[in-house]
Amino acid sequence: xxxxxxxxxxxxxxxxxxxxxxxxxxxxxxxxxxxxxxxxxxxxxxxxxxxxxxxxxxxxxxxxxxxxxxxxxxxxxxxxxxxxxxxxxxxxxxxxxxxxxxxxxxxxxxxxxxxxxxxxxxxxxxxxxxxxxxxxxxxxxxxxxxxxxxxxxxxxxxxxxxxxxxxxxxxxxxxxxxxxxxxxxxxxxxxxxxxxxxxxxxxxxxxxxxxxxxxxxxxxxxxxxxxxxxxxxxxxxxxxxxxxxxxxxxxxxxxxxxxxxxxxxxxxxxxxxxxxxxxxxxxxxxxxxxxxxxxxxxxxxxxxxxxxxxxxxxxxxxxxxxxxxxxxxxxxxxxxxxxxxxxxxxxxxxxxxxxxxxxxxxxxxxxxxxxxxxxxxxxxxxxxxxxxxxxxxxxxxxxxxxxxxxxxxxxxxxxxxxxxxxxxxxxxxxxxxxxxxxxxxxxxxxxxxxxxxxxxxxxxxxxxxxxxxxxxxxxxxxxxxxxxxxxxxxxxx
Amino acid sequence: xxxxxxxxxxxxxxxxxxxxxxxxxxxxxxxxxxxxxxxxxxxxxxxxxxxxxxxxxxxxxxxxxxxxxxxxxxxxxxxxxxxxxxxxxxxxxxxxxxxxxxxxxxxxxxxxxxxxxxxxxx
Numbered sequence: 001x002x003x004x005x006x007x008x009x010x011x012x013x014x015x016x017x018x019x020x021x022x023x024x025x026x027x028x029x030x031x032x033x034x035x036x037x038x039x040x041x042x043x044x045x046x047x048x049x050x051x052x053x054x055x056x057x058x059x060x061x062x063x064x065x066x067x068x069x070x071x072x073x074x075x076x077x078x079x080x081x082x083x084x085x086x087x088x089x090x091x092x093x094x095x096x097x098x099x100x101x102x103x104x105x106x107x108x109x110x111x112x113x114x115x116x117x118x119x120x121x122x123x124x125x126x127x128x129x130x131x132x133x134x135x136x137x138x139x140x141x142x143x144x145x146x147x148x149x150x151x152x153x154x155x156x157x158x159x160x161x162x163x164x165x166x167x168x169x170x171x172x173x174x175x176x177x178x179x180x181x182x183x184x185x186x187x188x189x190x191x192x193x194x195x196x197x198x199x200x201x202x203x204x205x206x207x208x209x210x211x212x213x214x215x216x217x218x219x220x221x222x223x224x225x226x227x228x229x230x231x232x233x234x235x236x237x238x239x240x241x242x243x244x245x246x247x248x249x250x251x252x253x254x255x256x257x258x259x260x261x262x263x264x265x266x267x268x269x270x271x272x273x274x275x276x277x278x279x280x281x282x283x284x285x286x287x288x289x290x291x292x293x294x295x296x297x298x299x300x301x302x303x304x305x306x307x308x309x310x311x312x313x314x315x316x317x318x319x320x321x322x323x324x325x326x327x328x329x330x331x332x333x334x335x336x337x338x339x340x341x342x343x344x345x346x347x348x349x350x351x352x353x354x355x356x357x358x359x360x361x362x363x364x365x366x367x368x369x370x371x372x373x374x375x376x377x378x379x380x381x382x383x384x385x386x387x388x389x390x391x392x393x394x395x396x397x398x399x400x401x402x403x404x405x406x407x408x409x410x411x412x413x414x415x416x417x418x419x420x421x422x423x424x425x426x427x428x429x430x431x432x433x434x435x436x437x438x439x440x441x442x443x444x445x446x447x448x449x450x451x452x453x454x455x456x457x458x459x460x461x462x463x464x465x466x467x468x469x470x471x472x473x474x475x476x477x478x479x480x481x482x483x484x485x486x487x488x489x490x491x492x493x
Numbered sequence: 494x495x496x497x498x499x500x501x502x503x504x505x506x507x508x509x510x511x512x513x514x515x516x517x518x519x520x521x522x523x524x525x526x527x528x529x530x531x532x533x534x535x536x537x538x539x540x541x542x543x544x545x546x547x548x549x550x551x552x553x554x555x556x557x558x559x560x561x562x563x564x565x566x567x568x569x570x571x572x573x574x575x576x577x578x579x580x581x582x583x584x585x586x587x588x589x590x591x592x593x594x595x596x597x598x599x600x601x602x603x604x605x606x607x608x609x610x611x612x613x614x615x
Contacts, residue, residue, distance in 0.1 A: 160597035
């Protein structure tokens with residue numbers, strides 16, 4: 001009984017808690033954060049349960065109000081959406097636990113609206129993933145985006161300007177996507193993804209379909225920070241409050257990448273995508289440029305959050321590259337990278353939040369070796385996440401890159417192979433310089449003695465989520481064969 | 494050739510609106526003007542959807558006893574209109590958030606000119 005309603009429960013949990021938080025928050029403001037954690041926890045529990053259910057029993061299609069598509073709206077809970085929902089809800093759960101002290105410090109008194117908005121944003125993201133209707137997807141996209149602009153506007157002094165730029169470019173992207181949906185509607189007469197996918201083979205090489213594909217990729221590419229459309233991302237992530245960044249950064253761009261997967265592999269299919277022009281290859285080349293550009297810009301930064309933001313531009317490139325390869329192993333590598341990158345980025349942004357809370361800054365040029373005494377566990381988590389980001393075995397980051405590399409060799413796609421290898425080296429440059437400052441001091445050079453630092457790790461409510469995410473990177477690394485086995489079954493053809 | 498322009502005049506107006514909106518977003522320096530450009534861009538897409546619903550010799554989608562309901566050709570397509578009601582609401586909400594952010598920007602930097610803002614931030 002519960003299984004058939006599961007997709008709706010996940011979305012409704014967030015609706016319920018986005019209303020409950022203002023109700024209880026007006027009474028006692030301290031209740032907002034535990035309620036948000038509870039909401040995300042319940043949704044994560046549903047997603048975990050649903051994920052195994054889908055793996056065992058196949059996809060669930062939930063018809064709203066009993067109206068069957070194409071008349072009604074449906075939620076499609078298949079392998080791909082179950083996987084993404086599980087990843088984003090689990091990561092959001094840990095990030096929300098972590099944000100307790102940061103929210104008290106960075107925006108005191110605004111907890112209630114903040115967590116209510118966070119729930120609304122998660123509703124939007126979950127809805128985007130679950131919905132099987134292109135227009136419904138646009139509505140959820142805008143819910144998630146509007147809540148996201150508000151969350152990003154909470155933060156440092158220039159944060160509203162960064163959020164405004166994101167709003168302008170993001171809404172323009174959403175509008176282009178809507179225009180693409182309009183084109184698809186005029187040629188097919190339906191908005192349901194499954195229904196439309198069945199009709200598209202008859203419209204092979206149609207100009208309207210081609211134009212719609214371009215508009216949708218550009219519109220969603222803005223949200224995914226695909227290379228030429230990434231301009232909003234560094235400023236937004238840098239100036240937003242640490243807890244907002246930790247919430248938006250691991251989730252937001254992944255959901256947009258999910259839509260690209262859904263549109264290119266499920267709705268259009270790779271043959272129609274490449275019928276008029278080699279779109280998938282062009283997208284892959286853009287991803288390559290993004291990977292190199294993001295890595296090089298990350299090296300040039302001294303502020304940790306800005307470095308991580310540029311690194312996000314680079315990492316989303318790997319996911320899109322796996323999409324453009326469009327074969328089972330590339331697909332599995334890309335999805336594994338979605339999981340890895342969500343965990344790694346959440347962990348790293350949470351650490352930058354912890355350092356900001358304790359030190360008042362996250363400027364890497366001012367890091368020194370006292371940090372390893374003051375924050376041994378924070379720095380250990382940072383090291384694990386950083387090494388995973390670079391891609392050293394046996395950590396999680398290695399395996400997603402490994403599958404992508406195998407697949408590029410298989411396709412004889414040497415450009416992509418070279419880009420992955422160079423980018424790994426560049427990643428090593430920007431993470432090892434932090435590790436060097438914190439862990440390595442050459443005593444023979446007569447430098448001053450290691451600075452003494454009191455042990456002052458942040459509170460357990462921050463340390464535990466960070467450590468769990470860091471440890472899970474090792475676990476994912478060892479369990480990669482299991483995860484990839486499941487992911488290969490999701491591949492559509 | 495003339496038929497191509499006259500026969501699709503609704504779409505040409507949509508394209509003109511879309512271009513005006515994109516021009517406003519890309520080239521205007523004042524943030525309020527950028528927001529206006531954004532609104533025009535959104536309205537152009539709304540107009541596109543409304544124009545694809547229209548039909549010759551058909552009436553509005555309100556049940557009329559003169560036209561039996563099984564002859565759907567007598568009625569306009571109601572779906573794009575209902576979709577656009579939602580899209581208009583989304584547009585209004587976006588403008589609301591945009592103006593809220595503009596007020597916050599103005600209170601912090603006392604300017605809405607993009608170049609001055611970038612100077613003040615750096």
